Amino acid sequence: MGSVPFALALVCVAAALFAVGRWLNISYAFFAAYVVVQYIVLGTAWNILGGYTGYVNFGITAFFALGAYSSVVLYKLVPSLPLPIMMVVGGIVAGLVGLGTGYLTLRLRGVFFSIATLALAVVVQTLITNWDFVGGARGAYVLRPRVAPLIGGDYIQYLFLLMLGLCVIALTTARAIEHSALGYGFAAIRDDEGAAEASGVPTLRLKLIATVLSGGFMGMAGAPLPYYVTYLDPSSGFSLNYAVNAIAMPLIGGTSSWLGPVVGAVLVGGLQEYIRVTISSAVNVLVAGVLLVVFVVLAPEGIVGLFRRRRR
Amino acid sequence: MTPLLQISGLGKRFGGFTALQAIDLDVQEGERLGLIGPNGSGKSTLVNCICGTLRHDLGSVRFGGKPLDGLAAHQRTRGGLARSFQLPRPFGTLSLAENLRIPILYAVNARGEGGLAGPAIDARCRDLLAEVGLADKAHRLPRDLTQIEMRKLELARAMAAQPKLLFADEVMAGLSHAEIDEIIALLFRLNGQGVTVIMIEHIMRAVMQFSQRLAVLVAGRKIADGKPADVVRDAEVVRAYLGE
Ligand SMILES: Nc1ncnc2c1ncn2[C@@H]1O[C@H](COP(=O)(O)OP(=O)(O)OP(=O)(O)O)[C@@H](O)[C@H]1O
Numbered sequence A: 001m002g003s004v005p006f007a008l009a010l011v012c013v014a015a016a017l018f019a020v021g022r023w024l025n026i027s028y029a030f031f032a033a034y035v036v037v038q039y040i041v042l043g044t045a046w047n048i049l050g051g052y053t054g055y056v057n058f059g060i061t062a063f064f065a066l067g068a069y070s071s072v073v074l075y076k077l078v079p080s081l082p083l084p085i086m087m088v089v090g091g092i093v094a095g096l097v098g099l100g101t102g103y104l105t106l107r108l109r110g111v112f113f114s115i116a117t118l119a120l121a122v123v124v125q126t127l128i129t130n131w132d133f134v135g136g137a138r139g140a141y142v143l144r145p146r147v148a149p150l151i152g153g154d155y156i157q158y159l160f161l162l163m164l165g166l167c168v169i170a171l172t173t174a175r176a177i178e179h180s181a182l183g184y185g186f187a188a189i190r191d192d193e194g195a196a197e198a199s200g201v202p203t204l205r206l207k208l209i210a211t212v213l214s215g216g217f218m219g220m221a222g223a224p225l226p227y228y229v230t231y232l233d234p235s236s237g238f239s240l241n242y243a244v245n246a247i248a249m250p251l252i253g254g255t256s257s258w259l260g261p262v263v264g265a266v267l268v269g270g271l272q273e274y275i276r277v278t279i280s281s282a283v284n285v286l287v288a289g290v291l292l293v294v295f296v297v298l299a300p301e302g303i304v305g306l307f308r309r310r311r312r
Numbered sequence B: 001m002t003p004l005l006q007i008s009g010l011g012k013r014f015g016g017f018t019a020l021q022a023i024d025l026d027v028q029e030g031e032r033l034g035l036i037g038p039n040g041s042g043k044s045t046l047v048n049c050i051c052g053t054l055r056h057d058l059g060s061v062r063f064g065g066k067p068l069d070g071l072a073a074h075q076r077t078r079g080g081l082a083r084s085f086q087l088p089r090p091f092g093t094l095s096l097a098e099n100l101r102i103p104i105l106y107a108v109n110a111r112g113e114g115g116l117a118g119p120a121i122d123a124r125c126r127d128l129l130a131e132v133g134l135a136d137k138a139h140r141l142p143r144d145l146t147q148i149e150m151r152k153l154e155l156a157r158a159m160a161a162q163p164k165l166l167f168a169d170e171v172m173a174g175l176s177h178a179e180i181d182e183i184i185a186l187l188f189r190l191n192g193q194g195v196t197v198i199m200i201e202h203i204m205r206a207v208m209q210f211s212q213r214l215a216v217l218v219a220g221r222k223i224a225d226g227k228p229a230d231v232v233r234d235a236e237v238v239r240a241y242l243g244e
């Protein structure tokens, strides 16, 4: 299947999901589904760098929160700015930061790169916590319009629709990469960077492309967050949840294809939501962590990998 | 005519250890050069320095008349240098055919003229695998190969980059008599198509049969360079190989 038919198929699935939601018309369903779709985007974004090129990024919250705080800044400057534009801006900001950190850190291999990204998350969090304009440690309030623009109904429906749209774009991008020269170049880097160079692969440039795409999608996923939570402070914007889930979900679902992060996010995100309602949200990280360990030990190729192997 | 490859005064150190010292070597276009020397004499290090996997410390390397200094390894490959790794370094998660696809996509197609697309790439991968006798394993992963088959894959991947100059770094180690003859014939064919070949090999039968010229490295220095028959009779070479 080409990229265009694939994107159209995704749009149909997304439209069907949204239609079912509208028909059910339960606010809670939209709130819960938003989180799952957001994690599909985050997991897909992480996977473009971590799964395809093998560079493990621990600094997810830096990119995600940059998107969220870009929206806070824009909200304070131009409150009437449409949210899709804020998402694009958040994506550009996070993508540029990805380019910068990539340029500084991508010469580091393996675990050293991961530690550098962890440091980035700490640096960005410290800067934002000390930036009064966006509320600093106190946090910032964002007034959410009661009614959704364009589509009417509850505003959460609008947020969900935007996240669905972003998800379609992210998945289409990820799948297009897999089937392109870029995807082969990424795989070569993941397998053996020196051999990739010797085969003509411009490794630094490809890694920068991956970092920009990955960071950009994380930023776009974070941009609607202030409107979702209405009160954003550093501890919620930089929550460990995002980092753990964005890594755990692709690894559980399988890192070798676009489908992995989807399966992982639906499964783990769904389970977390169920436990949050029945027990407590405090165990969210634990759920992802335990599943992650189980999969890394028993099925390192993830759920998608398990099915592939069976088919062979 | 300017030589295709001009190495002058090349030096390489690993910490306090001098791996290569004041190497001068010219290789003409279309030549078949054998490069021999005892274990640890610096043959692979020389390949690494020329192809950009390692940076040399002293001297200069010119390829096609242009200096290579400062060029990244991938730029040198695109410029027409290709090498096999002595210890095979296949792309482990890609099938054999996909392994060959990488240099086609990133070296051959990056040169602009004569790029391949779609089915032409698949056909080229199949042909190359057939040339080294791995056609029936095109869709297997490298981990299904023996060490010897991996050496053949290394050679095929280097050939896939369509180089002007090919380094074959011990691709024949462990092969049977008949297989060695096949690889020699393959390298002769490549050379017939205009590819300059530098063969690094411990199997003297192959080196003597293939090379028009022989260079000898001992402990990081070039101690002999000339007609193969003369070089192997050279007193210093004999001493280096057979001991005092
Ligand atoms: N990356 C490295 N770091 C430190 N020392 C190295 C490195 N690579 C090679 N050496 C050393 O440099 C010397 C030359 O090694 P090289 O691999 O070039 O020898 P060679 O002639 O290819 O030997 P062989 O015939 O066994 O392949 C050896 O003593 C080796 O231990």
Ligand SMILES: [Mg+2]
Pocket: B043, B044, B045, B086, B169
């Ligand atoms: Mg060697």
